[in-house]
Amino acid sequence: MDNGIDDNCDGINAYSPQVPYLNGPAWRIPGRIEAEHFDEGVQGIAFFDLDDGNNGGFLRNDLYDHVDIEKNSESANIGWTSKGEWLEYTVNVTNSGTYDINTNLASGGSNSRFQLFIDGNTIGGEINIPNTGGIGINQISPVPVSNIYLSAGQHVFRFEITKGGGFNLFNFDFVSRNGSETAINTNKNPEGTDVVTSIFLSPNPAKNHLNINSNSKINEIVLYSLVGNLVKQQFFKPAFIDIFLTVT
Numbered sequence: 453m454d455n456g457i458d459d460n461c462d463g464i465n466a467y468s469p470q471v472p473y474l475n476g477p478a479w480r481i482p483g484r485i486e487a488e489h490f491d492e493g494v495q496g497i498a499f500f501d502l503d504d505g506n507n508g509g510f511l512r513n514d515l516y517d518h519v520d521i522e523k524n525s526e527s528a529n530i531g532w533t534s535k536g537e538w539l540e541y542t543v544n545v546t547n548s549g550t551y552d553i554n555t556n557l558a559s560g561g562s563n564s565r566f567q568l569f570i571d572g573n574t575i576g577g578e579i580n581i582p583n584t585g586g587i588g589i590n591q592i593s594p595v596p597v598s599n600i601y602l603s604a605g606q607h608v609f610r611f612e613i614t615k616g617g618g619f620n621l622f623n624f625d626f627v628s629r630n631g632s633e634t635a636i637n638t639n640k641n642p643e644g645t646d647v648v649t650s651i652f653l654s655p656n657p658a659k660n661h662l663n664i665n666s667n668s669k670i671n672e673i674v675l676y677s678l679v680g681n682l683v684k685q686q687f688f689k690p691a692f693i694d695i696f697l698t699v700t
Contacts, residue, residue, distance in 0.1 A: 470498045470540070470608075478544040478606050482551065482628040487611075487621040488512070488521045488528045490539040499539045507532045524589045530621040531587070533564075538612035547630065548604045554594035554625040555579070555611065558587045564616030568597055570607050575600050578614055587620045594625070 470493040472478050479485045488511055491498035501518035508522030508531055519539070520532035530539070553568060553575075564581040567574060576597040584593040611621070673684075 469493065470542075472542040478542040481543050481545045481602065481626040483626055485541055485543070485609075485624045485626070486527060487530045487539065487623050488519075489541070490519070491542055491608075493540075499537075501537050502534050503532070526589060529589075533613055533619055533621060534617035535564075535613050535615055537617070538610055541609045541611075541624075542606065543609050543626075544606050545602045545604050547628070548602065550629040551600050551602050552627045552629065553597045553600060554627065555597070556592050556594050556622045556625065557581065557619050558584050558589070558591040558593065558622070559619035560584075560586050560591075561616070561618060564619055565614045566595075567612050567614050569610035569612065570602065572608075572610075581616070581619055587618075589622070592622055599629070 470491050472491055473489040475492060479489075493499070495501065495518055499519050501520065503520075504518055506512065506518070507520040508528075510523040510528055511521045512519065520530060521528050522531045555566065555568075559581050560583065562581065562583040565578045566581065567578050568576060579595060579597060581595060582593065585591045609624075611624070
């Protein structure tokens with residue numbers, strides 16, 4: 453049994469096993485993953501950061517966390533990045549298929565690269581990071597890795613800096629090329645309060661029927677058309693939901 457203790461040493465070496473952020477569910481793919489919501493764990497298990505402490509001073513300022521997270525006007529981002537640093541995220545791919553992965557970042561230079569991994573295996577090649585005009589939230593640009601096949605089920609996704617650094621990392625968008633489903637992962641914590649919400653919608657686009665599944669408590673759903681017209685509003689007793697809506 454893995455009890456967090458290494459018995460093959462003279463003393464006791466306690467460590468934190470790797471689990472999804474806030475011990476919640478794995479991030480659903482397709483969907484968005486915020487960069488600062490990497491897995492719980494310790495240095496060398498869920499992440500690797502070269503300097504001590506959280507230079508940004510925002511979120512996750514516990515004993516074991518070295519990752520540099522700073523608050524921005526919308527949420528948070530990873531900063532003070534350097535070659536050799538990496539972050540891991542436990543994910544759940546809902547359906548096997550081909551996906552595009554957009555790494556959303558801001559960079560003031562063009563001398564950095566990163567590599568993506570699934571379960572320790574590289575996906576795509578080393579990716580050059582372009583100069584997006586600066587490291588602010590208004591300079592964010594998606595850096596795509598396209599046509600990646602992902603099998604259904606739980607996996608560990610890793611982002612690793614292989615050259616340079618000095619850019620800010622904001623989030624990852626996993627976009628299905630199958631065009632049949634959409635997942636929305638939202639973790640908004642501008643005040644330091646962590647709230648985990650994962651919503652899964654299918655099919656997408658929807659015509660007469662829409663399946664909605666959530667792993668967080670929701671008490672109201674409001675649907676609008678693409679031109680902004682109200683299509684449906686429905687209230688629920690606050691609960692985890694798995695519903696089937698008929699849209700007329």
